[in-house]
Amino acid sequence: xxxxxxxxxxxxxxxxxxxxxxxxxxxxxxxxxxxxxxxxxxxxxxxxxxxxxxxxxxxxxxxxxxxxxxxxxxxxxxxxxxxxxxxxxxxxxxxxxxxxxxxxxxxxxxxxxxxxxxxxxxxxxxxxxx
Amino acid sequence: xxxxxxxxxxxxxxxxxxxxxxxxxxxxxxxxxxxxxxxxxxxxxxxxxxxxxxxxxxxxxxxxxxxxxxxxxxxxxxxxxxxxxxxxxxxxxxxxxxxxxxxxxxxxxxxxxxxxxxxxxxxxxxxxxxxxxxxxxxxxxxxxxxxxxxxxxxxxxxxxxxxxxxxxxxxxxxxxxxxxxxxxxxxxxxxxxxxxxxxxxxxxxxxxxxxxxxxxxxxxxxxxxxxxxxxxxxxxxxxxxxxxxxxxxxxxxxxxxxxxxxxxxxxxxxxxxxxxxxxxxxxxxxxxxxxx
Numbered sequence: 001x002x003x004x005x006x007x008x009x010x011x012x013x014x015x016x017x018x019x020x021x022x023x024x025x026x027x028x029x030x031x032x033x034x035x036x037x038x039x040x041x042x043x044x045x046x047x048x049x050x051x052x053x054x055x056x057x058x059x060x061x062x063x064x065x066x067x068x069x070x071x072x073x074x075x076x077x078x079x080x081x082x083x084x085x086x087x088x089x090x091x092x093x094x095x096x097x098x099x100x101x102x103x104x105x106x107x108x109x110x111x112x113x114x115x116x117x118x119x120x121x122x123x124x125x126x127x128x129x130x
Numbered sequence: 131x132x133x134x135x136x137x138x139x140x141x142x143x144x145x146x147x148x149x150x151x152x153x154x155x156x157x158x159x160x161x162x163x164x165x166x167x168x169x170x171x172x173x174x175x176x177x178x179x180x181x182x183x184x185x186x187x188x189x190x191x192x193x194x195x196x197x198x199x200x201x202x203x204x205x206x207x208x209x210x211x212x213x214x215x216x217x218x219x220x221x222x223x224x225x226x227x228x229x230x231x232x233x234x235x236x237x238x239x240x241x242x243x244x245x246x247x248x249x250x251x252x253x254x255x256x257x258x259x260x261x262x263x264x265x266x267x268x269x270x271x272x273x274x275x276x277x278x279x280x281x282x283x284x285x286x287x288x289x290x291x292x293x294x295x296x297x298x299x300x301x302x303x304x305x306x307x308x309x310x311x312x313x314x315x316x317x318x319x320x321x322x323x324x325x326x327x328x329x330x331x332x333x334x335x336x337x338x339x340x341x342x343x344x345x346x347x348x349x350x351x352x353x354x355x356x357x358x359x360x361x362x363x364x365x366x367x368x369x370x371x372x373x374x375x376x377x378x379x380x381x382x383x384x385x386x387x388x389x390x391x392x393x394x395x396x397x398x399x400x401x402x403x404x405x406x407x408x409x410x411x412x413x414x415x416x417x418x419x420x421x422x
Contacts, residue, residue, distance in 0.1 A: 010279075014315035014336065017283070091187040101185065101205065108179045109199050 012037075141259050145266040148234055152226075152270035155233065165300040166272050168226045178202045178232060180225070184209040191224035193231045195241040202241075204228045219302040223268050230267030237264065269309045272301050279313045286316045289371075289396040289409045304400065307409060308332050317417045319345065321379065323406040326350060326359050328379075337380075340417035341388045344381035352378035355408060358397040362406045371396045379410060391416050 016033065042050075053060040159171055172178055177200065185207040192205045206225045210218035231237040237260060273295075281295060287310060296306040307320040314334040319342075321331040331345030350356045354372040374393045382388035391412050398407040415421045 014283075017315060090189050093188055094186060097186045097188045100183065101188070104181050104183065104205070105203060108181060108203055109196060109201065 141262065144259070144263050148230060148263045148267040149270040149275075151233055152230070152267045153274045153276065156271060156274045157276070161274075162277070164273070164277055164298050165222075166274065168222060168229055168271060171271070172229060172232075175232075178204060180204050180206065182206050182208045182221075182225075184212075190220070191228040193228045193241065195238075197242075202232055204232065217300070219296070219300055219305075222272060222300060223302055223305060226268035226271045227261075227264045229271065230264030231260075234263060234267060236260075269301075269305050273299050273306065273309045275313060278309060282310045282314045283316070286411060286414070287314060287318065288411070289398060292409065303398070304403070304405075304407065307407065317342070317412040317414060319379070319410040321345060321408040321410060322403075323350065323355065323359055323408060324404055326356070326363075329405070333380075336414070337412065337417070340412075341383040341385055342376060342380035342412070342417070343383060346379060346381060350378075352395070354395065355397075358395075358408075359406055362397075362399050367399045367401070376412065387419065388417075 012033075050060040155171055156166055161170075169180055172180070179201065181203060183205070185205065186209060188207075189205070190207050194203050194205075195201070196203065204225070206221060206228060208217075208221055210220045231241070240260075278295065278299065281298075282291075292303065292307045292310055295301075295310060296303050299306060301309075304322075311318050311320045311332045311334050315336055317334060317337040317340055319331055319333045319337055322329045327349055328345060328347050331347070333342065333345065350359060352374040354374050355378070358372070372395050374395050375389070376382065376391040376393050377389040379393055379395075380388075394411045396409045398409070400407055
């Protein structure tokens, strides 16, 4: 099942379950329900892309492009400092902890070997069930 | 369309994209059962180092980019793990939240092109759109739709079910309650009460479709909720289930019967967050009279 179909069934299943309660639908009931769903036209740009793909002898394929429009201009040339941060639940700084962070930072940056994630005491974090 | 509406829609859209991104990452790694281990998901990311330690009250998590080394360092605070007998749900959420900043293109580019440090107040209480996006990513990473959705839709859920899900997914109660509501096909909502006022709330899609389209933010209108808040302030920590009316909680469309629907409210004190949590449910056949 492709993503579009999955999205449709996720949308439809809640409504189906609500109307038909907890009973499983028969294939005939599903068909009957599908007949009541109105077709939705594809957006113009998607139609154009499909037509262009077919004309070029390719299978139509859509890949969402990352949206960088919010950046406005590329600020790469303006970078002056070396470290940039995003912090969660920023609280009260204390000297001792800041020193510890700096030590850990230097240790990780000096190490050019393979990436090994670890706790501050040098042990690796315990794996959890997957 | 008004500016506020455009902003809201844009934010919703970004949160949805963040959610899809997180679920895609879990899927790519072939993880099909909870709990999801965020560290496992990035074990092959050579550009990223995870550093866990007790950072006291400095932060819960921090992601930084070192331009000259072209390396991300992700610090996460393990102070909550001391008495947790393992990794505390809050630690897992912080780690997943910071991974959101790493994986979401705009956040990563923000850091790589000179973003400046800024703080946030914590789980689902942040003002910044960027932080809420990372929260949405974290919730979806730890509680993927493919795993939680079937569980929350077996039958209408109650507070005890949310507690069970939180244990299975090893997630915090608040984030589990919010995610469960978002994925529920039944009419339910979760509301955070602070300082005697409704501070925030999340509604299930079914509740919106049925005509209860928003939470009544501001002073508590439900007498039982006011009683529950007073009990919370007095330090009583017991759970208090009760029946209230829909008009006390929801903004409703102009169908008259929507005003007086019976809402089952279960209250859970969250002293650490100075928050009283209310889990609200309406019987499906009450909200949708055509089903009777």
